Structures are given as structure tokens and as C-alpha cells.
Amino acid sequence: MIPYAWPDADRDYANGAFISGAEAVPLRWQSEAAAFRAALGRRARLDLPYGPAPRQRLDLFVPEGTSQGTLVFVHGGYWMAFAPADFSHLAAGALARGWAVALPGYTLAPAARIADMTQEIARAIRHVATLSPGPIHVTGHSAGGHLAARMGCADLDLPVARVVPISPLSELGPLIATRMNETLRIDAQEAASESPARLTLRPGTSAHVWVGAQERPAFLWQARTLSEEWSCPWTAAPDRHHFDVIDALADPGSDLVSTLLAR
Numbered sequence: 001m002i003p004y005a006w007p008d009a010d011r012d013y014a015n016g017a018f019i020s021g022a023e024a025v026p027l028r029w030q031s032e033a034a035a036f037r038a039a040l041g042r043r044a045r046l047d048l049p050y051g052p053a054p055r056q057r058l059d060l061f062v063p064e065g066t067s068q069g070t071l072v073f074v075h076g077g078y079w080m081a082f083a084p085a086d087f088s089h090l091a092a093g094a095l096a097r098g099w100a101v102a103l104p105g106y107t108l109a110p111a112a113r114i115a116d117m118t119q120e121i122a123r124a125i126r127h128v129a130t131l132s133p134g135p136i137h138v139t140g141h142s143a144g145g146h147l148a149a150r151m152g153c154a155d156l157d158l159p160v161a162r163v164v165p166i167s168p169l170s171e172l173g174p175l176i177a178t179r180m181n182e183t184l185r186i187d188a189q190e191a192a193s194e195s196p197a198r199l200t201l202r203p204g205t206s207a208h209v210w211v212g213a214q215e216r217p218a219f220l221w222q223a224r225t226l227s228e229e230w231s232c233p234w235t236a237a238p239d240r241h242h243f244d245v246i247d248a249l250a251d252p253g254s255d256l257v258s259t260l261l262a263r
Contacts, residue, residue, distance in 0.1 A: 009177035012218040015242040025243045026086065032250075033088035044088075050104065050127035051120065058104040058124055059084050060131060061091045068098040069134035069161075071260060072151075073249070074121055076142030076167075079109050080183055089250055096252035097261060100132045106147070110183045114172070114194050118150045125151060125158050135161040139260055141246050142167050149196035149226060152205045160202075164260050166210045167219050167242055170197040170226035174218065197222075197229045207232040208259050212240030235259070 016022035084103035091101035104124035140148030145168030152163035211223035227234035
């Protein structure tokens with residue numbers, strides 16, 4: 001593993017402080033997501049339960065005609081914020097290429113530990129397999145990138161053919177030193193058991209790590225570390241920061257969507 005020192009962990013992982021107009025981005029996401037759902041009509045199957053907890057719900061968007069497979073997108077928010085409905089529009093790229101897209105929710109911290117969230121998304125994946133035919137590919141952004149990477153780890157027996165974590169938090173150790181850990185409660189044991197970079201990629205599951213080239217150095221380190229530990233490719237998307245790196249998911253012709261759907 002590449003060594004990395006974190007003298008100021010809060011600054012290292014403060015994305016919005018280094019992105020102009022960051023405060024307006026969530027409102028844009030929500031507006032575009034709502035418009036996307038409205039336009040899709042009956043092809044949007046919303047708020048489907050996959051478990052008994054209030055946030056154990058998923059949205060499923062289905063393509064016209066026979067689905068080529070299902071892409072699962074796991075939202076970020078440092079495991080503490082957001083919901084699937086904030087990111088519906090990001091399904092547009094894969095949907096236009098004939099894939100169904102599922103966006104699962106999960107219980108947020110402090111109500112759940114990260115290990116609990118891993119098990120919830122795994123449960124969602126198993127449920128998606130009963131709803132939509134074909135191969136399952138999993139992606140996610142930031143904290144969702146962590147959970148997407150976990151779905152590719154060998155300790156989980158899941159029907160996942162490919163994972164493409166976007167800006168993933170693949171090594172949880174540095175986050176123990178952040179103030180947000182007062183909410184997350186990551187300890188040394190959980191960092192060891194829930195860091196994808198310390199775990200093995202499941203045989204038969206392919207992986208590609210994606211990150212914005214203009215992201216914080218800590219996120220570039222996180223992405224490269226996972227790619228080296230897993231011996232898989234990684235891409236630093238030019239001119240993309242932590243918030244706009246996911247915009248390409250809405251474009252069916254983007255390199256990111258092509259990477260997600262590669263077999």
C-alpha cells in the first residue's frame with residue numbers, strides 16, 4: 001500500500017471548501033433528479049422495499065425493451081447525507097444504452113455503522129437480482145464508492161460481475177482522525193474489516209477505479225491505492241473535481257458510462 005500521511009485529516013477530506021459554488025450543487029442534483037423521474041413516467045419504479053428499515057428502499061429505472069443488465073449506483077455523502085432521489089438523473093447514461101439502473105438507499109450514520117451499511121447494500125444487490133435480469137454492475141460515488149467497492153470484495157458472496165468505484169474512500173484509516181468520526185465511529189477494527197483496499201477483489205468480478213483529476217490529493221491517493229491493491233485499472237478524469245466527476249453518468253456516450261458497462 002502506498003504510504004500517506006494525514007497531518008490535517010479534516011482539510012484533506014473537505015471537498016466543498018475547495019470547489020467554487022459547491023453549496024449550490026446539491027440543489028442542482030435534486031432539481032435534475034426530479035425532472036428526470038417526471039419525464040421517465042412509468043419506467044420509474046420508485047421506493048421499492050428491499051428490507052424492513054425505513055431507508056431500505058430502492059428506485060429502479062427500466063429501459064425500453066429488454067434490459068442488457070442492471071447498473072446499481074450507491075450515493076455518497078460521507079455515509080451521513082443524501083438519498084437515492086437526489087441522484088436519479090445519473091441513471092440516464094446507462095438507461096439510454098439499454099441497462100436498468102437501481103439506486104438503493106441505506107441507513108445513515110449515526111443510526112448505522114459502516115459495516116451495517118455494507119450489509120444493507122449487499123441485501124439490496126440480492127434483491128435487485130430478483131427484479132431485473134442480466135449481469136449486475138455496481139458503481140457509487142465517494143462514500144458510495146466505498147460501498148460499491150465493498151460489493152466486489154471476496155468476503156461477500158454476491159452476483160456482481162463488475163464494480164467501478166468513483167472517488168472511493170477505499171482506506172478508512174485516515175478518517176478516524178477527522179471530526180466527522182464522532183458520528184461515523186470508525187475504529188481500528190472496522191477500518192480493517194471495511195476498507196476495500198485491505199480486502200481482496202472477488203475472483204470473477206472485474207474492477208476499474210475512477211476519480212477526478214482535480215480532486216483533493218487524499219482522494220487521488222484513495223483511488224490509486226485501491227487500484228494498486230486490486231491490480232486493476234484506474235482513471236483520473238481530466239478537469240473533474242469531486243462534485244462534477246459524476247456528471248458523466250448522465251451521458252450515454254461518456255467514457256465513464258462505457259467503462260461502467262464493459263464486460
